[in-house]
Amino acid sequence: AQKVTQAQTEISVVEKEDVTLDCVYETRDTTYYLFWYKQPPSGELVFLIRRNSFDEQNEISGRYSWNFQKSTSSFNFTITASQVVDSAVYFCALSEASSAAGNKLTFGGGTRVLVKP
């Protein structure tokens, strides 16, 4: 069975500090996809990134970067120079390619990030 663990429930930082969110996953599949979503107070889930299991290159998008390490089953997310608008709950999620359920997402419990001015 697939499982995603986000050990940090809440992180509080001061604006301009960097913040790293940890994500550890479990799966028996060799082909799978990893996602990060942002959930602001308004409630919708905003897609940030999708990474497949065969692509271990780290990725940077503006102030966001992701570190995928298959050897440790981790897919960590870093926000550089945080801003107040980054305050939200962030979810890591896993989708197995072999799932019959259209590749349903299994989410972690989320990490609440609070950026103080």
Added chain:
Amino acid sequence: GAGVSQSPRYKVAKRGQDVALRCDPISGHVSLFWYQQALGQGPEFLTYFQNEAQLDKSGLPSDRFFAERPEGSVSTLKIQRTQQEDSAVYLCASSLSVPGNLYGYTFGSGTRLTVV
């Protein structure tokens, strides 16, 4: 439409009442998912449709929960005889592809159900 639309945005139901939650996916999206998000937790899978076919309903917590997508577009999640533990945000997501993860998933803003 431009995004996934869910209605109502908020629903308060008395315990024992039946409710119906609507999801209007992006036009042309084949895959449709329902998730339940309890307060302070991550979303949990309820059910999956590929067009009008419900291919997986393994996440539905009880036989009081029922979902349909009769014409392969709009979907309705129905909860009969609501109980307090049903209080949660119900999220709908759609995807252009089968499997859904090829092009990612677009989520609606959810329906917050409160059972009193």
